[in-house]
Each structure stands twice: as structure tokens, then as C-alpha cells.
Amino acid sequence: MRKVGLFEAKQKLSELVERAARGERIGITRRGKLIASIGPVPSEKADLQKIFAEFEMIRKRSKKIPGVTVKSLIEEGRM
Numbered sequence: 001m002r003k004v005g006l007f008e009a010k011q012k013l014s015e016l017v018e019r020a021a022r023g024e025r026i027g028i029t030r031r032g033k034l035i036a037s038i039g040p041v042p043s044e045k046a047d048l049q050k051i052f053a054e055f056e057m058i059r060k061r062s063k064k065i066p067g068v069t070v071k072s073l074i075e076e077g078r079m
Contacts, residue, residue, distance in 0.1 A: 003027040003034065 002024065009016060009028045016026050016038060025039035 001025045001027045001037065003029050006030045006035070 004012070004016070004026060006028055009026075020026055020038045020040055023040050025037055027034045028036040028038070
């Protein structure tokens, strides 16, 4: 992570945002102490793929109960 001072960050904000958009993480310091960072936004597509993969893993691990269906559970909750 490249670090820049707060004054420099204010002067070069547009440039730093462009670099972050390309994937670089940039730390912002005040008096030598890291106070903030900017970086790329995670890809929503990658996050959705991860979520669906986790659902699939849970589905495969779950045990099925003979004679119990989602429909029967829904109907049971309605009564």
C-alpha cells in the first residue's frame, strides 16, 4: 500500500481515485499516522458468485428428512 500525506491527498485526489479504480490501495496519513485508505470497490459479480457457491456448499451438506418438503413446511406455518 502506498501512503500519502493528507495535504498531498487533497492536492491529488482525482489522481489517487483513478489509481484506486485501477486496483491500487492508497493509505492516507496525518502526521505520519495512517488515518484512512482508498481502494477499488469489490466486484459485485465476484461477490454474488461467492455467495451462490456458499449456498451450494450448505445445500450439499444439509441432511434431507424423508417425507418433509419445503411445501409441507410452508403449509404447516400457514395453519
